[in-house]
Amino acid sequence: MPDIVVVGGGIIGAACAYELARAGVAVKLLEKDELAAGASGRNLGYLDTSKDPVLAPLAQRSLERYAEIASDPPTPFFLDPEPLGTLAVTIDQDEIDHLREWVSAARAVGVELERVNDRVRELEPELSPDVLEAYLKDPVPQTTLVMVASDVDRTRKLYKTLQKQSTIVECWGLRVARDGRIDLREVARTAEQMVKQAVGDGGQQIEPAAARLVAERAGTDIARLRGDVERLLLYTAGSAKITLDDARQIVSAETAQDDWAVTNAIQRRDAREALRQLALALDAGGVSYQILGQLAWFVREKLVATDPRRVPAAIEALFRTDLELKSSGDARVLLERLVVQLCRG
Numbered sequence: 328m329p330d331i332v333v334v335g336g337g338i339i340g341a342a343c344a345y346e347l348a349r350a351g352v353a354v355k356l357l358e359k360d361e362l363a364a365g366a367s368g369r370n371l372g373y374l375d376t377s378k379d380p381v382l383a384p385l386a387q388r389s390l391e392r393y394a395e396i397a398s399d400p401p402t403p404f405f406l407d408p409e410p411l412g413t414l415a416v417t418i419d420q421d422e423i424d425h426l427r428e429w430v431s432a433a434r435a436v437g438v439e440l441e442r443v444n445d446r447v448r449e450l451e452p453e454l455s456p457d458v459l460e461a462y463l464k465d466p467v468p469q470t471t472l473v474m475v476a477s478d479v480d481r482t483r484k485l486y487k488t489l490q491k492q493s494t495i496v497e498c499w500g501l502r503v504a505r506d507g508r509i510d511l512r513e514v515a516r517t518a519e520q521m522v523k524q525a526v527g528d529g530g531q532q533i534e535p536a537a538a539r540l541v542a543e544r545a546g547t548d549i550a551r552l553r554g555d556v557e558r559l560l561l562y563t564a565g566s567a568k569i570t571l572d573d574a575r576q577i578v579s580a581e582t583a584q585d586d587w588a589v590t591n592a593i594q595r596r597d598a599r600e601a602l603r604q605l606a607l608a609l610d611a612g613g614v615s616y617q618i619l620g621q622l623a624w625f626v627r628e629k630l631v632a633t634d635p636r637r638v639p640a641a642i643e644a645l646f647r648t649d650l651e652l653k654s655s656g657d658a659r660v661l662l663e664r665l666v667v668q669l670c671r672g
Contacts, residue, residue, distance in 0.1 A: 329355035336362040375413065376438050378429065383436035405646055414443070414451055416458055448474065452654075460485050463492045500549030511547075518542035518552055525556045526569060537574035544578040554659050555606075561663060562602055576603050589618070589666065590625040594633065598670040605666055615658035619648060622665065637672035644668040 333344045336358030344356040358364075374393060377386040397406040417426050433440055443450060444466070448459060463485075466472065472493075479486050489495060501514045519542040526533040541559065545552035559577045563569050576599065589608060592601035608618060626641045648665045652658060 329353045331355075332357060336360075336364075338363065373411075373413075376433075376436060378432035378436060378438075380436055414447070416447065416451075416454065460488050463488050466492075501545075501547045501552070514547055515539075515542050518545055518549075521552065522556055526560070529560050531560070531563065531567060531569055533569040533574075534571050537569055537571045540571065540574045541578055557660065558602060558606055558663060561667065562599055577606060587621075590621065590629070593622075593625065593666060593669045594629065596670045596672070598667050601666045601670055602663060605662060609659055609662070615652060615662060618662060619645070619652065619665075622669065626669070634672070637669075640672060641669055 330353045331347055333340045333356045336356055341362055344354045347354045374390050377383045393406055417423060430440060444462060501518055519538050522538040522541050541555050555578050562577055563573050588604040589601050592604055623645050630641055631638055644665055648661050651661050
């Protein structure tokens with residue numbers, strides 16, 4: 328006969344049963360479905376420190392317990408090695424007093440706080456434009472805020488606020504201006520010189536025909552030119568000279584027919600082909616998170632069965648890429664790095 332019966336195998340029930348069993352109590356755990364099969368209505372997917380001085384020590388002990396379990400888990404799960412933090416934002420004057428109370432309570436239980444008005448967009452790229460507009464109208468004194476965008480909608484209220492409150496510098500890359508007349512021959516010559524310069528800075532040489540192909544393919548799009556050059560350098564790493572054939576492999580205008588070409592190349596450890604297929608997928612309009620999900624499926628379902636030794640490093644690379652994508656990193660560069668890491672294992 329059990330000493331205690333715990334009803335419900337969610338996080339609370341399972342934790343209670345586990346701790347009681349560790350203490351030597353005979354426990355019976357009842358669950359109608361499967362352990363940890365559901366989700367609490369208050370489960371936000373992260374561990375937070377309670378601002379209640381009574382509950383704060385329990386929250387800290389819970390965090391320590393998670394870290395202990397994560398070091399040798401019976402079932403694998405991911406726990407960030409370092410705190411990521413949370414972001415509290417208000418643009419409503421009525422909410423400022425409430426936010427100040429929250430700050431005082433957090434400091435009272437030992438939570439580290441930082442005012443990040445000048446970095447809020449960097450920390451949360453998807454923040455509502457209304458928040459940014461409110462900050463632009465009343466910035467923190469002595470703050471320099473730099474924002475970078477490929478283009479802006481000049482009819483939006485945010486742009487008009489920027490015109491009034493800031494200095495706007497327009498850099499149109501290979502184009503003279505946003506709507507200016509374009510000399511395509513001059514653009515091509517400039518782009519070709521940029522390719523040669525970038526390759527030379529990387530300690531390599533490039534055939535003139537290869538540099539010309541990369542430049543022509545980019546047209547007036549300096550972002551595409553930069554991306555193609557970065558992929559070309561990654562593709563030819565270790566080679567003294569980049570050939571026309573190398574350039575064709577990277578900037579081919581064909582479209583990918585096989586949705587699984589990237590993962591198939593990774594399974595063969597063919598980094599060059601994987602990078603080429605990734606470029607084709609992205610150029611055809613592939614969404615970064617869909618591609619990341621496909622790579623995660625490959626690791627979970629295929630790599631585990633075919634080469635389990637590569638799995639731990641692959642999972643770590645996937646988590647790191649996911650976090651950096653959420654931090655507004657360059658999706659193409661991050662996915663290219665991930666593909667190379669998965670191929671090397």
